[in-house]
Amino acid sequence: MKSGEQVDVCVIGAGIVGSSVAMALAERNLRVVAVDLDLSGRLSSSEKNAGGVRATWWQPVNISLCRASIEYYERIAREVGFRQKGYLWLYDEATWPQALDHIGLQRALGHPIETLSAAEVGRRFSEIDKLDGIAGATFSPRDGLINPNLLKQHYRAEAVRRGAQFLDHVWVVGIDSGHDKVTVNCWQSDEPMSDAGLMRLMTQDGPGEAESGxxxxxxxxxxxxxxxxxxxxxxxxxxxxxxxxxxxxxxxLVDNRVTNLERYGMIVDTSGIYFHNEGPHIMAGYSPPEEPPGYHFHYDGEAFFQNEIWPRLFARMSCMERLRHVTGWAGLYEVSPDRSAIVGRAAPGIYEAHSFSGRGVMQSYGAGQALADLIANGAYGKLDAAALSRDRFDRGEQAYEALHI
Ligand SMILES: Cc1cc2nc3c(=O)[nH]c(=O)nc-3n(C[C@H](O)[C@H](O)[C@H](O)COP(=O)(O)OP(=O)(O)OC[C@H]3O[C@@H](n4cnc5c(N)ncnc54)[C@H](O)[C@@H]3O)c2cc1C
Structure with a gap:
């Protein structure tokens, strides 16, 4: 691509969301270029997440975007490793009434969801043998797990098939916008970036003197x-x-020779831990509420496993007594004030799709389609994401969600 070349839409960032947006724009016959500092996504959230997909949210817009995504993932399930084995969610006395409050809306929007007593959980999920503190549970069979990397590759391949371009090693350093005209100033690294260089650049707002480009x-x-x-x-x-x-x-990832949870999808415990089978291991995550904001990628390793993961797993399931920590990693959530994404038109010629607050994989298809309609036609089509526009914060109409996966 030559400097100064004109396209219809330039997408900044080609993670799972930017790649979906690029595909949706290309499907509408728009000429698209997506730029990213690291298309392989070494630090991107799209390469660091748990692959959970569900539509059991509190806001109609979030339920709708996830449902549209799930319908699409069902159609391409084999290609993107979509395992529709459901979400089992265990609630305590404090959170169960909130869950019951939202089930009606989720069902009304077409998402099947069952309620279970603690005893029924024990019968249907035999590995869960310690039922203390479970006030009730939900099981949503159309939810499940996906391979986010395969999904991102799918979006990119479909976008490229329709003429979109993806430029690698590019960091956007300037934006000049007017009505119907945007100039995006780009810096491109002259050589592939080392892990250290990438970390430096992505935690310090852009290229320094050490980078040549x-x-x-x-x-x-x-x-x-x-x-x-x-x-x-x-x-x-x-x-x-x-x-x-x-x-x-x-x-x-933890090694557990005793139990195989392959037949289940995601399980979320009353303690806040979430886990699922991942190949020969179990993937488990926990998000301490006191985590401070910042571009922090340090993984606490064995201490994270010993303090946050193992005690919670063993408190719920006797078969988790003997576990071994294998590996793990840290990635970033991009958290908005009401924990819903910010999607829509931000200014003349400038659109946005970010701040998915832990929901970017499961909403990527729906958000991409909705935004592409807005860009191509000037109005939302079948999927309406107006409730996610940035001006909700000024209007005081927040789309509040509890923070979880
Ligand atoms: C531990 C963990 C577990 C999670 N679990 C789930 C889950 O189960 N289900 C779910 O749906 N979501 C989950 N998430 C959240 C999900 O991963 C994110 O919401 C999603 O990946 C966001 O995708 P994205 O494309 O917006 O961002 P990213 O994947 O981070 O991509 C953004 C891209 O933009 C590029 N970029 C940024 N600025 C510039 C610039 N100036 N110039 C050029 N390129 C730029 C970056 O290089 C990056 O590649 C989880 C996240 C984490 C960390």
């Missing part, structure tokens, strides 16, 4: 900010207010 411009009729947890930087470049912050989340 060249500058070029892209011109477009519109641009989309889909930079995940790094969206505050392009928002600032575009003179737009940022509402969200990055927050570290850790997950680990």
């Amino acid at each position: 060249h500058l070029f411009d892209l011109r477009a009729r519109a641009m989309v900010i889909a930079g995940g947890a790094w969206s505050p930087y392009p928002l600032r470049l575009a003179g737009l207010k940022n509402y969200s912050e990055p927050v570290r989340r850790q997950v680990c």
Whole structure:
């Protein structure tokens, strides 16, 4: 692609959300270029998540975007490793009434969901043998687990098949926008970036003197900010207010020779831990509420496993007594004030899809389709994401969700 070349839409960030947006725009015959500092996504949230997909949310817009995504994932299930084995969610006395309050809406929007007593949980999920503190549970059979990397590759392949381009090693350093005209100033690394260089650049707002690269411009009729947890930087470049912050989340793989949870999807315990089978291991995550915001990628390793994971698993299931910590990692949630994504038109020529607050994989298809309709036609189509526009914060109409996966 030549400097100054004109396209219809430039997408900043090609994680799972930017890639879905690129596919949806290309499906509408728009000429798209998506840029990313690291298309392999070494630090991107899309490569660090737990792969959970569910539609059991509190806000109609979140339920609808997830349901549309689930319907699409069902159609391409084999290609993207969608295992529709349900979500089992265990609630305590404090949270069970809230769950019951929202089931009606979820069912009304077409999402099947069962309620279970503690005894029924014990009968149907025999590994869960310690039922203390379970006031009730929900099981949503259309939810499940997906391979996020395969899903991202699917979006990209479909986008490329329709003429979209993905530019690698590119960091956006300037944005100049007017009505129907946007110039995106890009810096491109002259050589593949080392892990250390990538970390430096992505935690310090752009290339420093140690990085060698060249500058070029892209011109477009519109641009989309889909930079995940790094969206505050392009928002600032575009003179737009940022509402969200990055927050570290850790997950680990544990070895358990005794139990195989293969027949289940995601299980979420009253203690806040979530886990599912992952190949020969169990993947488990827990998000301490006191985690401070910031671009933190340090994984606490054995201490995380010993303090947060093992005690919670063993408190619920005797078969988890003997576990071995295998590995783990930390990635970023991009958390908005009401824990719903920010999607829509931000200013003339500038659109956004970020701050998915732990929901980016499961909403990626629906959000991409909704936004592409808005860009291509000037109005939402079948999927309406208006409730996620940034002006909700000024209108005082927040789309509140509890923070979880
Ligand atoms: C531990 C953990 C577990 C999670 N579990 C789930 C789950 O079970 N289900 C679920 O749906 N979600 C989950 N999430 C959240 C989910 O991973 C994210 O919401 C989703 O990946 C966000 O995708 P994205 O494309 O917006 O961001 P990213 O994947 O982070 O991609 C953003 C991309 O933008 C690029 N970029 C940013 N700024 C610039 C710039 N200026 N120039 C060029 N490129 C730029 C970055 O390089 C990056 O590749 C989890 C997250 C974590 C960390």
